[in-house]
Amino acid sequence: MQHTELGVVHTGIERADPTAVAALSRFGVATVHEAMGRVGLMRPYLRPVYPAARMCGTAVTVLLQPGDNWMLHVAAEQIRDGDVVVAACTTESEDGFFGELLATSFRARGCRGLIIDGGVRDIADLETMDFPVFSRAVSAKGTVKATLGSVNVPVVCGNALVRPGDAIVADADGVVVVPRERVAEVADASAAREEREAGKRAQFRAGKLGLDVYGMRGPLAELGLRYED
Template sequence: MHELGVVHRTVTRPARSEIAALEPFGVSTVHEAMGRCGLMRPYLRPVYPGARLCGPAVTVLLQPGDNWMLHVAAEQLQPGDVLVAACTTECEDGFFGELLATSVRARGGVGLVIDGGCRDVTALQQMDFPVFSRAINSKGTVKATVGSVNVPVVCANALVRPGDVVVADADGVVVVPAERVGPVADASGLREANEEAKRQRFAKGELGLDMYAMREPLKAAGLRYVD
């Protein structure tokens, strides 16, 4: 059951050095390095090309058609934080736009991930304020019903706890549990180094069939070549 009507002011964030170590890596690399877990549903998309973010989550539980809690959450932001907003039920209204982005940025927030709608996309792009949303929708919202801030939420099918690190880019959104940020950053670095070696071999014309020793397993599985 959702915890409603509460704002938790204390959030345990990972060390800044750990977040900085994770930041260079893309969502696909982080997801694979973490054991192929943590992805949000792929319907969350950047609202403009080139948007990307990485930072600890300040979580928001919204009521449908009501963005009151986003204003409440802005006060809880620390520099480098990402707002992660879920809703008590599906809703694609335009919860967030230019004015709230201006407020969030002034508090040090670096972006928003929302399982709901966003508007003022041209202005957000001009500001280079990254938003990953379920929809782009001009429909406005009210301020009438309380939700919560800094409680565990399920956003686009992924569990997000306050302080967990969210990484988002053109490939999607992934959540890294706060206690795993350092090890996942290390594993991401190893994965990228391994991929660079493979990239160079592919560039020279080597086939995946040979690099990954696929020929014998394919033969055993019944694959035949016919001239």
């Protein structure tokens, strides 16, 4: 259940620094999640609607009412180049809130993609457009335009708190939220993590075992692991 104000559009949001977001965009969700301290992941039921979908950008948030996509149209006006729309709902709903026409409108505003804790449709068209969407469901069921929600308020999407202007990274491994004030720090930590992993990868290619690369043998022995012939 969302606990936030209804019937409001905040127009003057603070976005994460675009240079830091560009640096963050080099890294995948798993790397960012680990580098940030294993926090920020949305629930794994939010999946890409086509396999190659991926995105990185700053959040324009939307709070929807079940079966009503009115506020997605309202949100389109608030999109700036480099934004990702993150849409949550006041209660669970898997109706088809979003499709090819709204994707066309969003893209014209510079939108990098959509994360929605709800349903979408026109999947083949979205893939042809290469407009990335991560959703709870795929549903042809249409929606109405009758009830107010809000735009650019804090929302909980896939059990993760998203504030307007936070950075969003999404790929085949899931969706992660990076607080806007931490984006540069997390990008640096992600780069450092990838450098460390490159060294480990070289050792694995040379035939070394994780038991030795990670120094696991001592702790395993202390816990009583035995090898019997």
